[in-house]
Amino acid sequence: xxxxxxxxxxxxxxxxxxxxxxxxxxxxxxxxxxxxxxxxxxxxxxxxxxxxxxxxxxxxxxxxxxxxxxxxxxxxxxxxxxxxxxx
Numbered sequence: 001x002x003x004x005x006x007x008x009x010x011x012x013x014x015x016x017x018x019x020x021x022x023x024x025x026x027x028x029x030x031x032x033x034x035x036x037x038x039x040x041x042x043x044x045x046x047x048x049x050x051x052x053x054x055x056x057x058x059x060x061x062x063x064x065x066x067x068x069x070x071x072x073x074x075x076x077x078x079x080x081x082x083x084x085x086x087x
Contacts, residue, residue: 017029
């Protein structure tokens, strides 16, 4: 199924689309816009996957049974690691 849309684009975008068609890279302006939409949809899907991964990592961190450390304890551990492995 296909649906016709009417869109308004800035002149520089229209010129870019027309130049790709004129150069033979695409058969029509519709083909350019379909390709742009496929790319946008793929990027949106990848973005959602990254967000899901980050949310899972945050939830895993929140569910971590290890006790929380105070800022002072973190600093002490970092100082200890630096003294042991630092330059």
